[in-house]
Amino acid sequence: MRKKLAGYGIIGLALLAITILICIGVGSVYLPAGEIIAILAHHIPWIGDHITPDWSMASEQIVMKVRLPRVMLGLLVGASLAVAGSAFQGVLRNPLSDPFTLGVSSGSALGAAVLIFLGWQYSVIGVFTLPAIAFLTGSLTLWIVMWLARENGKIPIENLILSGVVMQSFLGAVVSFLTAMSKKTVNEILYWTMGSLSLRGWSYTAILLPYLALGIIYLWSRARTLNLLALGERQATHTGLNVEFTKLSVLFVATLLTAAAVSVSGVIGFVGLVVPHIIRLITGPDYRLIIPLSALGGGIFMMWSDLAARSLLAPIEIPLGIVTAFVGAPFFAYLLYRKKKEREVEMR
Template identity: 50%
Template structure:
């Protein structure tokens, strides 16, 4: 296991480094690559410094953090629900966060509550509250059943979706702002956004790394896992809450960026197998690569216009999701 982690982890880290260098070196401002790297070394002028240090670098950093959070959260959800088609948004977290963000935008409270952090803070709070509502509905005799949990998530997501539609219908002057947030983006995000998200990501990764063995045993079934010493309910709550916090943190700063948590863990599983002691740490790096490339495509494909990040991840992810469904219908073990 250690050799596999070093081999695949090292290769993924090198690919992330290459992706970082490439993404930082290109952009709509057409700054020569030499000037980009001179700026990083402290030898650039004020214009290139403003673009590279204050625009490109925080955006790339945030894309890396968002990709890691969503991919690791997806691995957690897939492991605890024993379903490779599970997604970080399956429990309605994105809808909950979107309700909070849409409310703030609709009533013009973007700086009234927590200053410029109003939208991410409120979106995070409403996303986390959604999880607790879903869990409360899904509890039966003090236990959490995965089938009931998923159904509760679908119900709550549909209910909150109606509120989002209502707020969109009521919004005239801010309609585009709400829709753009819901399509997902890391554009025009300063250094404060990566700084705000980084602690949640670090804590979430550490917690989920400690759950790798338990998630492996969950694949055998809850009864077998219990006999092998896994605290079933505690493990469920730990993984669900941690994965939801990671998802809420990502959604609060970048909007709804779909399919990352579905695709990345599944691709890793196809390459390294079903061992979550490998899937979780590799998801940290591969998720970063996936979102970083998606954001690079988003800002370069129709230059000088930008495509919302969530649109790119959906365009890449939806066909893969359809492939998984088709594969599942043929009775192939996912």
């Protein structure tokens, strides 16, 4: 497993580095890769002392204050949503589960929208107020969805998806109502409903980074238990696993990751659905591989999506949630079609 992880990890890190250079270089002002590397190296202690600046101050400002913060935030948001999606899929044993389709993203966005509407974004614990409230509303949404979907002690896939769609529609209507009632904060609330990484500085990266670091560490430490859950809850219980505690703790951390990502970027759907599923198709069902590689894949996917959002119709910027939906919705339809075919084969 370690050799496999190292091999895939090296490939993933190489793709990540190439993606970062491309996303920083492409824009209204093109910056060559060599210049970007020199600017970044110049800001590394000790190494930068040996590099003589031969670039304009404008280029350095574009890299360090405009594009790099946005690219890094995209990396963290994508990684958070993809890791959360892999955790949801592992606990619920359902490849169609993710924070967006289960309504958790919409629930988190509702908490953020209410705070913005009332002007209380920084009223309690400063910059951490928004993620905290988003986590509470996201957790409540997840509990309601699972309660609605439960049938005779089980959670059928059809019930789960239907419950998620119901909650997502209802919460979307509440957010739309707040938008209609708001005059001063209408643009800020609209931002949450469509998702964006524009005008986000290093402070937003600092908010999300601790959540992502702790979330990945914990969920990766539970990878073996997720592998056991894949065998079925009864079999996992026979191995001595505390199934209920594992499920609740993993869902708790995954919801926290989702809430933190939504609090800085708004609702961005399908990342947690598409990326873990692609990783699973490439590497197999081992969550010791799926969780760390989903973090890499989610970051890469989000950075390319953001590049498309700001480049395809430049100077107009497409909301990021729209770009991910164009990719994710057809992929979701494909998964539903495949599940349907599998059931038809089983019935024969």
